[in-house]
Amino acid sequence: MSASTGEPVLRVEGLRTVVETPRGTVTAVTDMDLSVHAGETVAVVGESGSGKSAFAYSIIRLVQPPGRVAAGRILLGGRDILPLDEAAMRDIRGREMAMVFQEPSTSLNPLMPVGAQVAEAILLHEKDVTRAHARARTLDLLRLVGIPAPERRVDEYPHQLSGGMRQRIVIAMALACRPALLLADEPTTALDVTVQAQVLDLIDRLKAELGMGVVLITHDLGLVADHAQRVAVIYAGRKVEEGPAEAVLSDPAHPYTRALLACRPDPWQDASQPLVEIPGVVPPPLARPPGCAFAPRCAMAEPACRSVIPTLNPIGPGRQVACLVASRERAAA
Ligand SMILES: Nc1ncnc2c1ncn2[C@@H]1O[C@H](COP(=O)(O)OP(=O)(O)OP(=O)(O)O)[C@@H](O)[C@H]1O
Numbered sequence: 001m002s003a004s005t006g007e008p009v010l011r012v013e014g015l016r017t018v019v020e021t022p023r024g025t026v027t028a029v030t031d032m033d034l035s036v037h038a039g040e041t042v043a044v045v046g047e048s049g050s051g052k053s054a055f056a057y058s059i060i061r062l063v064q065p066p067g068r069v070a071a072g073r074i075l076l077g078g079r080d081i082l083p084l085d086e087a088a089m090r091d092i093r094g095r096e097m098a099m100v101f102q103e104p105s106t107s108l109n110p111l112m113p114v115g116a117q118v119a120e121a122i123l124l125h126e127k128d129v130t131r132a133h134a135r136a137r138t139l140d141l142l143r144l145v146g147i148p149a150p151e152r153r154v155d156e157y158p159h160q161l162s163g164g165m166r167q168r169i170v171i172a173m174a175l176a177c178r179p180a181l182l183l184a185d186e187p188t189t190a191l192d193v194t195v196q197a198q199v200l201d202l203i204d205r206l207k208a209e210l211g212m213g214v215v216l217i218t219h220d221l222g223l224v225a226d227h228a229q230r231v232a233v234i235y236a237g238r239k240v241e242e243g244p245a246e247a248v249l250s251d252p253a254h255p256y257t258r259a260l261l262a263c264r265p266d267p268w269q270d271a272s273q274p275l276v277e278i279p280g281v282v283p284p285p286l287a288r289p290p291g292c293a294f295a296p297r298c299a300m301a302e303p304a305c306r307s308v309i310p311t312l313n314p315i316g317p318g319r320q321v322a323c324l325v326a327s328r329e330r331a332a333a
């Protein structure tokens with residue numbers, strides 16, 4: 001199926017996720033809309049604390065109390081999964097959608113051989129698979145994710161594998177039942193640059209082979225050009241810009257996206273030079289200013305930005321921006 005036709009694998013509408021704390025209700029994600037088609041990677045980009053993980057946990061229904069999804073719809077293959085109970089969700093997790101978590105090592109049991117963990121992921125969802133068949137499928141999966149000498153590695157424990165190999169095992173577990181949707185939360189942050197590229201290339205290849213939709217969560221806009229077709233930029237729990245990756249990267253509309261791009265490390269830069277950072281920090285959820293949450297850090301902010309929360313406006317094919325100034329500029333252009 002082409003990346004732009006038919007029912008999306010995932011459609012999120014008006015998602016709002018909150019955490020009740022003694023000091024008040026923290027809004028981790030709000031007004032989030034996002035669609036992902038089969039064979040498409042959509043990157044979700046934003047600084048630390050912007051709500052990326054909260055968004056992914058909401059989709060796979062693993063938000064832990066006192067957190068909860070407070071509003072919205074999460075349509076998986078057209079069916080809203082928000083009303084489903086935990087038993088129904090357990091059936092969907094792994095089989096229809098899977099997640100590679102931000103801390104890969106926490107997904108593995110240190111006391112169990114890695115192959116047995118992948119086999120368990122298969123046996124959990126496919127009741128009539130024999131153990132011998134599950135082991136054969138496991139070896140195929142280890143091969144698929146590029147584990148060398150899988151016949152030997154299959155019986156090794158997590159500590160016997162390098163960080164890159166462990167991450168491949170985690171991906172093999174996520175792909176064990178060929179999910180239609182893969183949520184990858186900073187899947188390569190803990191890895192060095194070479195292994196990072198290999199793991200992302202692997203996800204790209206498997207996406208094409210299995211026809212999955214992928215949500216790639218990252219704080220690194222540098223990865224977006226090579227690995228995503230579309231990008232959603234989030235700031236303080238809200239989507240501030242979305243569009244085709246190439247268009248957003250070459251011609252960013254939101255001042256926040258521009259600032260993120262300006263902060264990308266220059267590969268030719270002397271390593272002793274400090275990295276550029278956007279001045280200021282993401283406002284903590286209980287101290288968000290009225291109006292646009294980026295206004296206090298924004299060089300373009302006008303008085304109205306400090307009182308009105310901007311809505312997303314269309315600014316071109318498949319493109320939207322939530323910024324009073326950018327919307328006006330683009331409308332005039
Ligand atoms: N249990 C909780 N109690 C209070 N606040 C929480 C809780 N869980 C999440 N939050 C808040 O929700 C917001 C979003 O957090 P989240 O972990 O989703 O950010 P992130 O974009 O994934 O950041 P990072 O890049 O560091 O992984 C943060 O401001 C965080 O402080």
Ligand SMILES: [Mg+2]
Pocket residue numbers: 052053054102185
């Ligand atoms: Mg996170």
